[in-house]
Amino acid sequence: MKPIAKRLFRSRTYNEQKALWGFMYVLPWLLGFLFFFLIPLLYSLQYSLSEIEANANGMTIKFIGFENFKEALTVNTSFNRILTESVIDMVVNVPLIVIFSLFLAVLLNQKFVGRGIARSIFFLPVILASGVIANLEAESLVQAINEQNATGGVFTTGTMELMTIMLNSGMNEDIVMYLMDAVERIYQIVSQSGVQILIFLAGIQTISPQLYEASKIEGATGYEAFWKITFPMVSPLILVNVIYTIIDSFSRNDMTTLIRETGFTSFNFGLSSAMAWIYFLVIMIILLISTYIISKRVFYQE
């Protein structure tokens, strides 16, 4: 409604002026985006449709149509399985992570002693996983310990023992496996929610305190305040978090590993690009569906 009203009441040149201003502000960012994200993306589309050979003159690119896509879907032994697994994993994990992080963000927004420390603790996995530690651990200490300790590190030892005890006490193997899976998933979800908690926290903090004051005067309970104020006000960020969670999962899922190995270990770059594009299309479809569902409920002020 708003843009129509504006067009009626304001002169055309002002609109053009505004468009120009808008474009000027976007331009620096747009240039960077074009060079470092869009152009490489288009190149990779070209690669996915070609056979690539590295030789003395650099690279030769031969167009072969959809051969790479066919190979990924019909010839490659692990692609289909890993694709389904990582998509199912994503569909299960993403809603859980988003709900859990919203819940924690609301908790961590309360005033209590040690709030700063609590927030930092939940953000730790992000720093630990950001590559600062990861490469170092892989090289020296943890590796050495893991080699000595066949059960595999300090932290998994506990659950492994628990599993053996439960199995020995005559519990059904399926139930034990299910429980172990759940425990592992909980840990996964908690450790992957750091950034999402932070985004929700920032969202909650931009809500004007007057809204809560007014609702309190009108006699709203805390429960109502959450569902009528906090939740609608942070709803635009649910989409951000869904998208962030999906991107974040790239850094550690099997699909990315397969794509990387095909590209850089067996040097089949065309096939690797084709795999990436199939994966990309599948994610895009999931995302379009979830965006459609979410955007129906998202609330924007005004």
Next chain:
Amino acid sequence: MVVKMMAAFRTPKRLNRSFAVSFILFAFLAVFGAFMALPLLYAVNNAFKPLDELFIFPPRFFVNNPTLDNFYDLIALMGNSWVPLSRYIANTLLITLIGTAGHILLASAAAYPLAKYNFLGSKALFSIVVLSLMFSGHVTAIPNYMVMSWLGWINSHASIIVPSLAFPLGLFLMKQFIEQLPTALLEAAKIDGASEYRIYWSIVMPNVKPAWLTLMILQFPALWGTDGGSFIYSENLKTLHYALGQITLGGIARAGVGAAVALILMVVPISLFIISQSSVIQTMATSGMKD
């Protein structure tokens, strides 16, 4: 049950919160928090373990005889290096500071018109941004290198800094936040005669301070942890993370030094996080908006 707990917690005054509810919530946070804090505690303890304790079997969690030997060894090793340590630190600081500050400025400047104005192609542009986020980074590695070499930026800091400025996630995050600002606020500023630049800098940015502090917390550790990737070859342009990483490559004998390195590299992003979190709290005390 959970929702009720949340509701009880939500009330701004302590009047309604029973002791039991507080206790349950505290226990909940403590259990999950302990989970998250374990790896850090382990890393801190390792850094102060003498060599014999590092390889004890089964591994112990806490250090028995804390020592600073690992740090002395690290200093001794760095003293022998061909490029002085200060050079690596300067490189990392340059990349991290320019990359983070520039990213926040560019992303928010681009997000403001995308969120608040309709102009030709703004919707399409935003969709492309979101879609490009969905693409796995490994595949674009080779095209990325080709673009860099075409620009002549191979083996320069620009190859790390400039792409990080245009990272799409920042734009996306800032746009979602700026969209939530009431348009009436911006119109009021406009009527009072503020220029677009003024509105962006004095109205939009202060009001979304939690958002760009979050962006800073996201971008900083990523750049801090960069080792130059495949773009930087000269030793004198490499980053601190790379230099310290090399030291730990000495194998088992360098395990103690490796633990010290891990601790040093972790301390900076964690302190930044704690500082920025406290300033988020300060902003919110002063920036209540009057509708």
